[in-house]
Amino acid sequence: MEALYHASPFTGYVYPNETIIPWTVMIVIYPYMTGLVAGAFSVSSLYHVFGMEKFKPVARFALLTALCFMLFVPMTLLLHLGQPQRAFNAMITPHLTSAFAAFGYFAAFYAVLLMLETWFAFREDNVIRARNSTGLVRSFYRAITLWSDDISEKARSYDHKWMLTLAIVGIPSAHGLHGYVGFVFGSLKSREWWGSDMMPVIFLFSAIISGIAVLIVLYTLVCKVRKTPIDHACVRGMGGALWGFLMFTLLLEGLEFANVVYKGKEGIEIIMEYVTGPLFYRYFVFQFAVGAVVPIIILGLMFARDVRGKAFLVGAVISSLLVLMNVFLMRWNVVIGGQEIAKTMRGLVYYHDPGGREGLAAALAVLSGPFILLAILTRVMPPWKEMTEKG
Amino acid sequence: MKRKPKGGDIKSGRRAFLRGFGKALASVSALMIGGAGLLGKKGTSDAAVIKPEIPPIPDYDWTEHDWGYGIDATRCIGCLRCVEACKAENGVAPTAHHFRTWVERYVWLEGEERPLVDSQSDPGNIAASGSQKEYRFDNRYQDKKIDKAFFVPKICNHCRHPSCVQVCPTGATFKTEDGAVLIDHDYCIGCQYCVQACPYGARFFDPADQVTEKCTWCYHRITKGLQPACVEVCPVGARIFGDMNNEASDISKFLRENRVQVLKPETGNAPTCFYIGLDKEVS
Ligand code: SF4
Ligand code: SF4
Numbered sequence: 001m002e003a004l005y006h007a008s009p010f011t012g013y014v015y016p017n018e019t020i021i022p023w024t025v026m027i028v029i030y031p032y033m034t035g036l037v038a039g040a041f042s043v044s045s046l047y048h049v050f051g052m053e054k055f056k057p058v059a060r061f062a063l064l065t066a067l068c069f070m071l072f073v074p075m076t077l078l079l080h081l082g083q084p085q086r087a088f089n090a091m092i093t094p095h096l097t098s099a100f101a102a103f104g105y106f107a108a109f110y111a112v113l114l115m116l117e118t119w120f121a122f123r124e125d126n127v128i129r130a131r132n133s134t135g136l137v138r139s140f141y142r143a144i145t146l147w148s149d150d151i152s153e154k155a156r157s158y159d160h161k162w163m164l165t166l167a168i169v170g171i172p173s174a175h176g177l178h179g180y181v182g183f184v185f186g187s188l189k190s191r192e193w194w195g196s197d198m199m200p201v202i203f204l205f206s207a208i209i210s211g212i213a214v215l216i217v218l219y220t221l222v223c224k225v226r227k228t229p230i231d232h233a234c235v236r237g238m239g240g241a242l243w244g245f246l247m248f249t250l251l252l253e254g255l256e257f258a259n260v261v262y263k264g265k266e267g268i269e270i271i272m273e274y275v276t277g278p279l280f281y282r283y284f285v286f287q288f289a290v291g292a293v294v295p296i297i298i299l300g301l302m303f304a305r306d307v308r309g310k311a312f313l314v315g316a317v318i319s320s321l322l323v324l325m326n327v328f329l330m331r332w333n334v335v336i337g338g339q340e341i342a343k344t345m346r347g348l349v350y351y352h353d354p355g356g357r358e359g360l361a362a363a364l365a366v367l368s369g370p371f372i373l374l375a376i377l378t379r380v381m382p383p384w385k386e387m388t389e390k391g
Numbered sequence: 392m393k394r395k396p397k398g399g400d401i402k403s404g405r406r407a408f409l410r411g412f413g414k415a416l417a418s419v420s421a422l423m424i425g426g427a428g429l430l431g432k433k434g435t436s437d438a439a440v441i442k443p444e445i446p447p448i449p450d451y452d453w454t455e456h457d458w459g460y461g462i463d464a465t466r467c468i469g470c471l472r473c474v475e476a477c478k479a480e481n482g483v484a485p486t487a488h489h490f491r492t493w494v495e496r497y498v499w500l501e502g503e504e505r506p507l508v509d510s511q512s513d514p515g516n517i518a519a520s521g522s523q524k525e526y527r528f529d530n531r532y533q534d535k536k537i538d539k540a541f542f543v544p545k546i547c548n549h550c551r552h553p554s555c556v557q558v559c560p561t562g563a564t565f566k567t568e569d570g571a572v573l574i575d576h577d578y579c580i581g582c583q584y585c586v587q588a589c590p591y592g593a594r595f596f597d598p599a600d601q602v603t604e605k606c607t608w609c610y611h612r613i614t615k616g617l618q619p620a621c622v623e624v625c626p627v628g629a630r631i632f633g634d635m636n637n638e639a640s641d642i643s644k645f646l647r648e649n650r651v652q653v654l655k656p657e658t659g660n661a662p663t664c665f666y667i668g669l670d671k672e673v674s
Binding site: 005013014017018020022023077080090099100103184189266339343 | 557
């Protein structure tokens with residue numbers, strides 16, 4: 001029996017069944033990854049929908065990034081389920097009062113939308129590749145263009161029209177998908193730490209900052225590896241967006257916390273014990289101070305002093321890495337944090353890694369999946385054209 | 392979705408494909424909007440009640456019953472026979488972390504404002520019993536001065552508006568016509584959303600079967616006219632069970648003769664497990 005479950009240590013009084021924490025690190029990276037999808041998609045939409053030329057160099061790359069993360073999102077849930085082979089039960093007989101029931105539809109819809117948008121975005125390139133190659137390579141590219149061969153002016157404007165439509169539908173879908181993930185937690189009345197109306201909004205904004213941050217890091221990395229010039233205007237644009245959204249996110253998170261403390265409902269003692277004890281470093285120090293305040297200051301100073309060029313790049317990348325840590329900790333502190341405060345409101349449970357398919361190692365493997373897939377996909381469908389032509 | 396367009400004309404093939412996609416997109420959106428509308432109705436358990444045909448239990452009509460459970464906390468002596476009987480009757484995992492029913496001990500030491508609380512799964516109590524399969528409360532307060540102390544048995548409240556049913560994405564957890572909240576173990580996907588949603592900590596994940604578990608009021612017994620194992624075994628009659636449709640039943644009498652309370656009424660879950668002898672510190 002011993003190997004089958006992983007009880008967590010606790011202090012105070014917790015319900016006997018609470019000594020096993022139900023949602024593990026897999027459910028931490030689930031919103032982390034959907035957040036990156038929504039955020040990356042937003043950046044791509046800034047160009048595709050709002051025509052902000054600044055973001056053109058990363059627009060298609062952002063699309064591929066979003067797609068790669070989206071394809072790995074279901075993995076987190078499947079690894080978490082006790083009976084993954086029954087996962088489709090939720091789609092065959094969705095129980096519509098459940099905030100989880102429509103997830104399958106929602107995610108599938110959005111994944112298809114992303115695939116279509118990517119298909120249109122890369123169709124012209126792929127047709128040209130098919131024409132310029134022979135044999136198996138040609139057949140492969142013919143296949144991924146779905147045997148379309150028309151890249152006349154008319155056909156391309158048709159592509160653009162579809163991309164615009166898809167991107168316009170995509171914006172509310174991406175944000176809906178992620179706000180909805182916030183609702184999964186925020187709609188529960190059983191946990192004071194989760195049951196908040198602000199949860200979906202906080203999830204959404206932290207998603208946007210994580211998406212921008214991951215693109216700043218990846219874009220810089222790609223340019224360095226490929227030894228191509230960096231479009232500083234683009235990084236500056238993303239840095240600005242990151243700065244703005246980050247401030248807003250911090251404000252929302254601060255308000256949320258202030259609300260819990262100020263209202264001081266039943267059980268506030270245990271919440272205070274928690275945030276000043278086990279949560280102190282990962283919440284106040286790393287999530288708020290290092291992960292949010294520091295990048296806000298770095299970015300703010302750089303804009304105030306009109307720092308440009310390489311110095312800005314370094315500052316932006318450091319800020320982005322800190323933001324990525326911030327958002328990861330935010331997910332952790334919500335998902336794991338919520339479960340560490342016992343429903344009895346008289347005790348604390350301490351999460352410990354269960355190992356195996358739901359453990360930290362498995363989570364890191366799933367988290368690295370999108371990056372590996374992205375490396376492969378960018379070989380198959382390089383999004384570099386507009387990165388180099390502007391540089 | 393991705394398929395090869397038929398016919399020689401590639402362009403018109405692509406068009407057709409796109410038109411088809413447009414329709415698919417429209418219908419999926421419609422579906423989502425519909426879904427969202429229903430989601431908006433959260434909190435109404437009626438939408439969650441599954442209306443199946445008569446269950447395949449011979450001589451049992453679940454529309455005729457409305458089961459209810461009573462707990463007289465003033466009687467409980469903390470002997471924990473109920474916990475052991477439940478585990479034996481229902482094959483509950485023999486550990487200190489999986490319980491369909493449990494008992495809490497509340498103790499106010501002399502002069503203390505707030506109680507010390509523990510249950511049979513407290514490490515000290517497990518050490519006293521010497522096994523994760525047998526349960527007893529240890530004597531930790533033997534030499535202490537105590538102002539007030541009592542035990543509170545707990546089970547799934549078989550809520551009228553169960554949040555576990557509300558959040559279950561598959562419908563594996565459902566409310567029966569006779570008031571019990573049950574889980575279809577062959578349909579549960581093991582997501583544990585219900586474990587999170589239950590405010591009372593009544594649910595747990597079964598490590599062997601990899602599905603969620605909780606008290607069923609011994610549904611296999613009550614539908615044959617027997618009492619739940621915990622009720623049957625309680626030596627002091629602290630646990631009362633019966634049909635609230637039947638005026639002569641123990642539970643109807645219990646409800647008529649006492650001023651009862653439920654746990655965490657603020658959740659709106661409307662438990663059908665009724666207590667007497669609670670305290671403000673019990674939640
Ligand atoms: S006590 Fe918990 S598990 Fe039982 S019916 Fe109510 S919400 Fe569901
Ligand atoms: S664990 Fe099973 S019963 Fe609970 S919500 Fe998931 S599918 Fe429903």
